[in-house]
Amino acid sequence: MIKWIGRGLGVIIVAGAAFFFGVLPGIVEKGQNGMVEHAPYPVTETAQALHNRIVIGDLHADSLLWNRDLLKRGTRGHVDFPRLREGNVAVQVFTAVTKSPAGQNYDHNSAEARDNITLLAIGELWPVKSWGNLTERGLYMAKRMQGYEAKAPDQVRIIRTSSDLDAVLTARAEGQPLTGALIGAEGGHILEGDLANLDRIYDAGYRLMGLTHFFDNALGGSLHGEDNTGLTEFGRAVVQEMVAKRMVIDLAHASPQMAREVIEMTDQPLVLSHTGIHSHCPVKRNFEDGLMQQIAATGGVIGIGYWADVTCDASPAGVAKTIKAAVDLVGADHVALGSDYDGSVTVEFDTSELAALTQALMDQGLTEDQIAGVMGGNMMRVLGAVLPD
Numbered sequence: 001m002i003k004w005i006g007r008g009l010g011v012i013i014v015a016g017a018a019f020f021f022g023v024l025p026g027i028v029e030k031g032q033n034g035m036v037e038h039a040p041y042p043v044t045e046t047a048q049a050l051h052n053r054i055v056i057g058d059l060h061a062d063s064l065l066w067n068r069d070l071l072k073r074g075t076r077g078h079v080d081f082p083r084l085r086e087g088n089v090a091v092q093v094f095t096a097v098t099k100s101p102a103g104q105n106y107d108h109n110s111a112e113a114r115d116n117i118t119l120l121a122i123g124e125l126w127p128v129k130s131w132g133n134l135t136e137r138g139l140y141m142a143k144r145m146q147g148y149e150a151k152a153p154d155q156v157r158i159i160r161t162s163s164d165l166d167a168v169l170t171a172r173a174e175g176q177p178l179t180g181a182l183i184g185a186e187g188g189h190i191l192e193g194d195l196a197n198l199d200r201i202y203d204a205g206y207r208l209m210g211l212t213h214f215f216d217n218a219l220g221g222s223l224h225g226e227d228n229t230g231l232t233e234f235g236r237a238v239v240q241e242m243v244a245k246r247m248v249i250d251l252a253h254a255s256p257q258m259a260r261e262v263i264e265m266t267d268q269p270l271v272l273s274h275t276g277i278h279s280h281c282p283v284k285r286n287f288e289d290g291l292m293q294q295i296a297a298t299g300g301v302i303g304i305g306y307w308a309d310v311t312c313d314a315s316p317a318g319v320a321k322t323i324k325a326a327v328d329l330v331g332a333d334h335v336a337l338g339s340d341y342d343g344s345v346t347v348e349f350d351t352s353e354l355a356a357l358t359q360a361l362m363d364q365g366l367t368e369d370q371i372a373g374v375m376g377g378n379m380m381r382v383l384g385a386v387l388p389d
Helices: 002-032 045-053 081-086 116-123 134-151 162-173 196-203 233-245 256-265 289-297 316-330 355-363 368-386
Strands: 056-061 089-096 156-158 179-185 206-210 248-250 271-275 301-304 335-337
Touching (some): 045 368, 056 368, 081 179, 089 134, 089 162, 089 206, 134 156, 134 179, 156 162, 162 179, 162 368, 196 233, 206 271, 233 248, 233 256, 248 368, 256 289, 289 301, 301 316, 301 368, 316 335, 316 355, 316 368, 335 368
Parallel strands (some): 056 089, 089 179, 156 179, 271 301, 301 335
16 A cells, blocks of 8 residues: 555656746746737838848847747747748847846835745756846856757857858848857856956856846846945946956946946946836936937847836837837937837737837838837948947
């Protein structure tokens, strides 16, 4: 009898483990990265032709966080390489989320709150050393992207330099189905408070980093933290080293004070990778208009997101209206795309459907040159100016 009980418990344990490690992460992702059901969006021949000939880029997607093969067309989430090709995306920034506080909200979060990514890392069977170390989590996600490049070099090219960027764009102009992948970090806590870790992630391919995420960290204050502080001394050292390494500095989720201090101490184009426009959608998540104009004045770009919390309307038409508001506020040369795909948001179109956004921008009255800039040209200019040769 004991023998059979033991076997039964063994079956239950194995079945439970199979569910926890094999099935549950997919269920979690499907629940977190929603898609509103919709009929196909109408796209005119003129809009599709324009979409097919412009360079398209996206400053922010969190797809590396989830346990699926990005070389295969997925049935969940918003981004993978087949869908990027369908959407004619030339360059996608893949950002590593290494920590996310329980109860995450736009108003106030404690850095001491339970971390949601730890359980996900365990459930997705990330390396054990990454379960308690944020730098190791970032290195693991970079390794995943390196694996995609190694398996499919004709489809994926990691962008580390401006020369890499030029090579991707040249290859695409010659008809190769190549997508450039730029690896970024969502928050400087990936460094674990040690400046030497910036070298480690840089060597792994990181070329963009946001300074904070949903909580204050060793670099300074978050827009969603507790004290709205600026840069710490460590934060200033990190910014200086990022400038020296020619890394892209992302002000998304930074406190307004931190953003202003970064603007004061740097002379390179800055990006705000995924956001909306406050005067168009007045929520805390969106910086006040004056600060947006200061970021644009660095020569940088404002990446417009695709979810309702920042646009107040997540349809292609609603996102296009937000982009039009951004163009009116900071100028057409300083607006870009920053979807926040696969970032625990619900959207109304995935990356394969981006021609619907091109159509919506035409409907808003933007010129073809303005659309080409917003959809990718402005992002390419900034990357070309900041990245090392």
